[in-house]
Amino acid sequence: MGKNxxxxxxRNVLALEDFSAEEIRLVLExxxxxxxxxxxxxxxxxxxxxxxxxxxxxxxxxxxRTSFELAGKYLGADVVNITAGTSSIxxxxxxxxxxxxxxAMGVDAIVMRHKAExxxxxxxxxxxxxILNAGDGAHAHPSQGLLNLFTIQQHKGHLEGLKVAILxxxxxxxxxxxxxQGMRKMGMEVHIAGPGTLLPRFLSEEPGVVLHxxxxxxxxxxxxxxxxxxxxxxxxxxxxxxTREYARVFGLNRERLGLARKDVLVLHPGxxxxxxxxxxxxxxxxxxxxxxxxxxxxxxxxxxxxxxxTGGRQE
Ligand code: CP
Numbered sequence: 001m002g003k004n005x006x007x008x009x010x011r012n013v014l015a016l017e018d019f020s021a022e023e024i025r026l027v028l029e030x031x032x033x034x035x036x037x038x039x040x041x042x043x044x045x046x047x048x049x050x051x052x053x054x055x056x057x058x059x060x061x062x063x064x065r066t067s068f069e070l071a072g073k074y075l076g077a078d079v080v081n082i083t084a085g086t087s088s089i090x091x092x093x094x095x096x097x098x099x100x101x102x103x104a105m106g107v108d109a110i111v112m113r114h115k116a117e118x119x120x121x122x123x124x125x126x127x128x129x130x131i132l133n134a135g136d137g138a139h140a141h142p143s144q145g146l147l148n149l150f151t152i153q154q155h156k157g158h159l160e161g162l163k164v165a166i167l168x169x170x171x172x173x174x175x176x177x178x179x180x181q182g183m184r185k186m187g188m189e190v191h192i193a194g195p196g197t198l199l200p201r202f203l204s205e206e207p208g209v210v211l212h213x214x215x216x217x218x219x220x221x222x223x224x225x226x227x228x229x230x231x232x233x234x235x236x237x238x239x240x241x242x243t244r245e246y247a248r249v250f251g252l253n254r255e256r257l258g259l260a261r262k263d264v265l266v267l268h269p270g271x272x273x274x275x276x277x278x279x280x281x282x283x284x285x286x287x288x289x290x291x292x293x294x295x296x297x298x299x300x301x302x303x304x305x306x307x308x309x310t311g312g313r314q315e
Contacts (some may be wrong), residue, residue, distance in 0.1 A: 007310030010122040013132045016181040017142035024149065024185060030303035030312060031150050032041050037074060038298055048077035051309055054102050055111040056086045057134070063270055063294055064134045064143065068111045071301035095119065096126055103127040108309055130308045138172050144269055145178030147300040149186060151293050152224055155265050160187035165218040167252060168228035168277050171198045175269045176228055184208045193218035193252055197239040201261055222260040226267040227252050227278045243276045253279040257287070265289050
């Protein structure tokens with residue numbers, strides 16, 4: 001089928017499990033053109049002129065919130081940001097009432113991050129604007145999954161058949177869940193390793209996912225390594241002895257990187273705990289695409305806005 005045979009117009013972006021491989025390809029293809037816009041002197045096109053977008057963040061963010069905001073602005077939309085700490089949420093306004101309030105202002109899309117799994121899906125049921133999930137608890141972070149796929153495709157030229165090693169705190173990681181869904185749909189081989197206490201039970205039943213006790217076995221021959229952040233803020237404690245011990249047994253360092261393919265691509269969703277899950281020298285080595293992921297995040301989010309708000313055609 002041709003690349004225009006699918007349309008995402010009007011679609012909520014809640015989780016990559018809702019996307020077909022063809023829909024993912026459409027987003028990645030559209031993002032390529034968007035990346036060119038980011039490199040122009042004047043980063044402004046009128047594709048979303050007249051559209052309005054609200055980002056509604058109940059949890060902290062640097063990359064996701066800023067890149068969604070810039071994505072909307074580069075495309076000519078009006079973008080307004082609401083963060084929990086500086087809104088009427090601190091006066092006790094409920095999620096439902098906050099959503100009704102934003103909807104009443106006539107917005108076309110709401111980008112939402114919330115600590116509760118399913119919050120974005122709930123929002124999509126109670127209000128009419130398109131909902132883009134910017135992270136809901138440990139459930140999903142679909143735009144991060146897409147930007148990871150985009151970054152890998154830009155470097156490797158394809159996705160199918162590549163071996164990816166996902167390392168670390170999968171238990172608390174919405175990024176890992178979106179990665180696994182997206183990567184499997186695109187025919188990648190997914191290998192996972194980390195402390196047993198940080199590997200959720202669903203992984204052992206996940207089709208196409210290979211679990212390893214030692215991270216060295218997951219890394220062996222990998223085309224891509226994605227290191228996950230240790231999410232201390234979501235842990236009640238006791239899930240691993242010390243961060244020093246974690247680094248010794250599960251951290252990605254130069255020596256372990258040497259087990260992967262020479263042209264291995266290193267990813268990390270950020271922010272990094274350098275010296276814990278990843279050594280500083282690996283974070284900034286020639287194989288690292290961690291900064292590039294951030295830039296690609298803008299391009300992918302521009303693609304998502306364009307596709308869900310206009311179907312990809314200028315109005
Ligand atoms: N990757 C990611 O979600 O980063 P932020 O928390 O800074 O948005």
